[in-house]
Amino acid sequence: MGEFRPVPDALRYLAGNWRLERSVRDRASADEGAFTGTATFSPLHGGCRGALLHHESGTFVWQGTARPAERTLHFLPGAAPGTADVRFADGRPFHGLDLTSGRWVTDHPCAADLYRGEFTVLDADRWRTVWRVAGPAKDLVLSTDYTRDAPPGG
Structure with missing residues (x-):
């Protein structure tokens, strides 16, 4: 994929409601799963100006069993204009995010495993x-496609 859409302000771009589809592949066992649901980026009350609360909810299917799943992250304004500082709901750092070129690669060490994330903006309504998670405990690829929900009445 060689086409990226630059985004001058990551938080402004992400704000709103998204549909998402995530595939999960365990490269060690060849097991595959899928998560289908929604992601909402809404103002983070009590946070700094422009901060967003990211909440995902949906259904995760793994080895034929469907379960409800959700996660919450905080997207705070980053050090440079237009960037974000992504944190877990408890405030621990997760990763930085800079979409000004339309593409961002970042790492997150988690115990002995390393998470390497690649973010790509495809257009105004898709990213x-x-x-890729590698280490002694995991060998996974998680791919997620986000599509902006149409505004009500739109």
Whole structure:
């Protein structure tokens, strides 16, 4: 994929409601799963100006069993204009995010495993993340496609 859409302000771009589809592939066992749901980026109350609360919810299917799943992250304004500082809900750092070129690659060490994330803006209403997780405990690829929900009445 060689076409990226630069985004001058990551938080402004992400704000709103998104549909998402995530595939999860365990490269060690060849097992595959899928998560389908929604992601909402809404103002983070009590946070700094422009901060967003990211909440995902949906259904995760793994080895034929469907379960409800959700996660919450905080997207705070980053050190440079237009960037974001992504944190877990408890405040621990997760990764930086800079979409000014339309593409961003970042790492997150987690115990002995390393998460490497690639973020790609496809257009005004679509973006993708691919996380590759490698280490003694995991060998995964998680690919997520986000599509903006149409505004009500739109």
